[in-house]
Amino acid sequence: MTRHLKAAAPQLAALFLVLLANWIVFPEFFHIRVQDGRLYGSLVDVFNRGAPVALLAIGMTLVIATRGIDLSVGAVMAIAGATAATLVNDGHGAMTAIAAALAVGLLCGLWNGILVALLDIQPIIATLILMVAGRGIAQLITEGQIVTFVDPALIFMGSGAIAGIPMPVILAFLALCVTLFLYRRTALGLLTEAIGINRRASAYAGVNARAVLLVAYAWCGLTASLAGIIAAADIKGADANNAGLWLELDAILAVVIGGTSLFGGRFRLVLSFVGALIIQAMNTGILLSGFKPEFNLIVKAFVILVLLLMQSGASGALLDRLALIRSRPRLAPEGKEVS
């Protein structure tokens, strides 16, 4: 347990620092109030708004662990939202609509998995296909409109609450727990890490690499569709063009912040989840601080750069070099570069 905590130190420190910064620019950041049986407040908002990316990050972690990547998750969100919205408007029940949307997400994931695992297409290209085509599919489902809906059960997925906790937060935690169970209580996690590190050696040891890859991509599609349902329910409408737009990048970022290497192998689901929260905490903080939203991207980029440097261990070397340059500027053999 202590080992796990130690490994998580940079991420937890980063989350703490971002929250602290938020508190400084906005002293009421930690105020939480109850209204209509639901918790409200900036901190709750971080969790609530962060839920879709956190869901994407869960699936993305598994795919990245296999040494792959899934660029299509944003588009899958749009497809799932469109499916759910269209079905409830056609008079189907919310449960049917949600189940259908999840099934469609699973299918999307399987499609990616087949391209990668069975046809051996490079993951970045294989999933690019659905990233591009997916928005078209979503538009076909919505017939080019933004499909709004009023079904209270579906809307509940986005803005409802159980025991005061917003539904998106509950769903994201639930997905995290189920995924942890699926991967860490079985041998799937180990087999995934093995093929991510050395697919050939794993295959020679009898690991069914194709099946493991298929499951990872399918699960990624499933979590993306859940994120898509939440995003649609939140705005009570499915927007084929903008739902989940660019969120695949936030998801990849969350995974990397969480310390899972893009070269595959060891993965850390909980820390990817924390990574998603860090990203959302920054978004919320910048919004609250009154800076122009344009600053958001720049500040985010800077914070992420610092965080990644902290993790890479290159920062130590960099600091050493900076210290060296400063300490002996005039003693350098090539005197030209004296500052």
Added chain:
Amino acid sequence: MNSARQPALLDLRGIAKSFPGVHALSDVDFTLHKGEVHALLGENGAGKSTLIKVLTGIHRRDAGTMHLEGQPIDLHDPADAQRLGIGTVYQEVNLLPNLTVAENIYLGRQPTRLGFVDRRRMARDARALLAGYGLDIDVNAALGDFSVAVQQLVAIARAADLSARILILDEPTASLDAQEVATMFAMVRQLKAQGLGIVFVTHFLDQVYEIANRITVLRNGRLVGSHATADLPRLDLVRLMLGKELAEIESADHAHGPGRGGLCASFRDFGKRRYLAPFDLDIHEGEVIGIAGLLGSGRTETAKLIFGIERADRGEVLVDGASARLAAPRDAIALGFGFCPEDRKTEGIVGELSVRENIILALQARRGWIKPIPAAEQKRIAEEFVRRLDIRTTDIEKPIELLSGGNQQKALLARWLATNPRILILDEPTRGIDVGAHAEIIRLIRELCGRGMSLLVISSELDEITVYSDRVVVLADRRHVGELRAAEISPRSIMAAIAGTDAPVAQQERPA
């Protein structure tokens, strides 16, 4: 063969080259005449590739002299070599498959007209060039559309056209079938008749005797002999390559394990085109089968076919008398096979995973993902094997990549022993590990077969193979060429079998 009055086409004297920690070449002489095919032979690490790289300007020599037609030369980079007329064709075609045949031949020196590439002339020239070798193909088609054999011929044609003095063929026939080799040799003979000097690197002894005028053998970076092909019988050649003197060889101690058990698996007419000629092999319980042969003779190929990594395209396998499917390693593992590959790093260990995880990996994969081995059980298995095989590690949770080669090898052995296999294939189990671990692994091999496990052990160390094998299968030129039993097994008989002169061996047995 050639007039000795003329200076040699290429004359290397006292060539030396070291890399940090290794003397790759020391004091090597090499002479190539016009109109000669000169085979350059040697096992792994003999220094063939280093010599070729010195010849083609990729490496600078540390010492020695190089003369081309009597003129001293000094190569700084591959372009120098090309300017001087030294061209190379590698095993892997190093042309561009997406360009046309003509473009490949004239790449970097396209004929131009008014500053633009004159495509028509380029195609005409290419066609004429290839027709000179009796090759009639569409020069405007992409090179990648043709078979590897044709691509090799195009590569040779390009190199000969570019260089026209010396042609180095570095294992050009490795992936060709007999018919294609014949076509290539026709081309090589034609170039030879044109007066080119040709350096030919290969693992196929038949091909050496078919086409080479001279043979030079390197071993451990040193020259061990240079002879006219006609003066060097095969057995002597194999002896030069493997470094055994007849006088050194002693009849090995055959205190071998218990008598053979029942038939466990048998392979009938099992093979794959362009990979390994079909073979028959019976594996009995509790026997150690040594697999011997020169580098590239088909030893690892045999292992990969048996383990289902490469899919056989003919023949069948019977396990316990029933026909079995063998299309993937998973099939082989289900039949109770295990395989420790030669290339530990890329095919064996899963580097970042711990020693424990590496040891249980095959067992876990066989149980399926849904039935994880409980943590306590994993720990018990790993600790048991760490103790039994004396794997030196501070902690079973240490990433396996941090262990030494010998300990990684033992951990891989543990991975398979944990699955309790019936047949275990070990490919060069003692390569690159220290002497102590070496002896232990040999002891383990004996112990395992004593418990009824069958082992197939591939090794280049003939002494070693002699010590533990009940039977030795000998390979040459991607074929199973012989099988030696108990008393017949000795380094000498193995070498004779490799050389293809097995008949007289029995009579030549020295008095003890």
